[in-house]
Amino acid sequence: MSENIVSLKNVSYSYTDYDGAETRVLKNINLSIKKGEYVVILGHNGSGKSTLCKLLNRIIIPSDGDVVCFGINTRDESKELELRKNVQMVFQNPDNQLVEAIVEEDVAFGPSNLGIKNPELRNIVDKSLEDVEMSKYALKAPHELSGGQKQRIAIAGVLAIKPKLIIFDEATAMLDPIGRKEILGEIDYLNKKKGITVVNVTHHMKEATLASRVIVLDDGEIKLDGSPREVFSNLEKITSFGLDVPQSLELYFNLKSRGFKFSNDTKVPLNPQ
Numbered sequence: 001m002s003e004n005i006v007s008l009k010n011v012s013y014s015y016t017d018y019d020g021a022e023t024r025v026l027k028n029i030n031l032s033i034k035k036g037e038y039v040v041i042l043g044h045n046g047s048g049k050s051t052l053c054k055l056l057n058r059i060i061i062p063s064d065g066d067v068v069c070f071g072i073n074t075r076d077e078s079k080e081l082e083l084r085k086n087v088q089m090v091f092q093n094p095d096n097q098l099v100e101a102i103v104e105e106d107v108a109f110g111p112s113n114l115g116i117k118n119p120e121l122r123n124i125v126d127k128s129l130e131d132v133e134m135s136k137y138a139l140k141a142p143h144e145l146s147g148g149q150k151q152r153i154a155i156a157g158v159l160a161i162k163p164k165l166i167i168f169d170e171a172t173a174m175l176d177p178i179g180r181k182e183i184l185g186e187i188d189y190l191n192k193k194k195g196i197t198v199v200n201v202t203h204h205m206k207e208a209t210l211a212s213r214v215i216v217l218d219d220g221e222i223k224l225d226g227s228p229r230e231v232f233s234n235l236e237k238i239t240s241f242g243l244d245v246p247q248s249l250e251l252y253f254n255l256k257s258r259g260f261k262f263s264n265d266t267k268v269p270l271n272p273q
């Protein structure tokens with residue numbers, strides 16, 4: 001089995017408000033992620049998903065316990081740059097992540113800040129745009145693009161840094177169904193074809209079915225952790241965590257609560273008399 005690239009041991013996190021009062025939003029999290037996994041973290045708003053992600057690339061450091069990513073303890077400030085080269089994030093709103101006026105300049109932003117110069121820079125930018133199928137938009141302004149296209153440029157910017165782990169923090173939340181499909185396809189491609197470890201944070205239950213592993217977070221604690229088959233085998237339990245339930249599942253529960261019995265041999269007559 002492949003190696004652990006992320007390890008959280010007894011991790012808690014508290015935010016401190018203006019009066020100095022502390023609110024504990026992550027409680028005693030123990031979690032390891034292996035190279036090549038596609039992990040979906042599911043949880044309703046406020047369950048602690050973003051806080052968990054921010055711990056992985058040192059946007060915040062734990063109040064208690066340790067986070068180790070790629071052998072680096074996130075408490076070690078001197079290793080911040082090395083850590084961030086390995087762990088990159090894509091956020092909900094691409095407008096906040098796109099900083100330059102032209103698409104290709106935006107993609108070049110990260111690697112040029114790391115000191116990479118032409119011709120290597122040119123190659124990296126071209127390859128990153130190719131990976132997200134946006135090469136023909138290289139000279140466009142980001143504001144001319146659709147939400148899904150902008151998010152793909154944000155992903156290209158992240159790819160240009162050549163990270164080993166990409167965290168998508170509600171990266172599909174602001175997109176229409178077409179944009180969402182584009183980004184989910186892209187996430188799948190990066191994981192399956194480029195071998196990048198992926199963490200996709202979402203409150204959409206449907207997105208979890210695409211992953212190799214699903215973690216359900218509720219009230220700052222990991223409540224379920226397993227393959228989609230394991231986690232979804234108890235539908236009643238998973239829907240009790242306040243997640244967005246797909247319409248078909250809602251229909252299933254409504255029918256069930258009215259006494260409808262489902263069985264494998266339930267047949268719907270094609271031409272009822």
Ligand code: ADP
Pocket residue numbers: 015016025043044045046047048049050051052
């Ligand atoms: P999620 O990503 O699941 O919506 P978050 O990690 O953003 O959850 O938030 C978890 C809890 O922490 C929520 O109750 C939220 O209000 C609180 N929280 C998040 N960010 C801050 C902050 N900067 N200061 C104080 N409380 C915060």
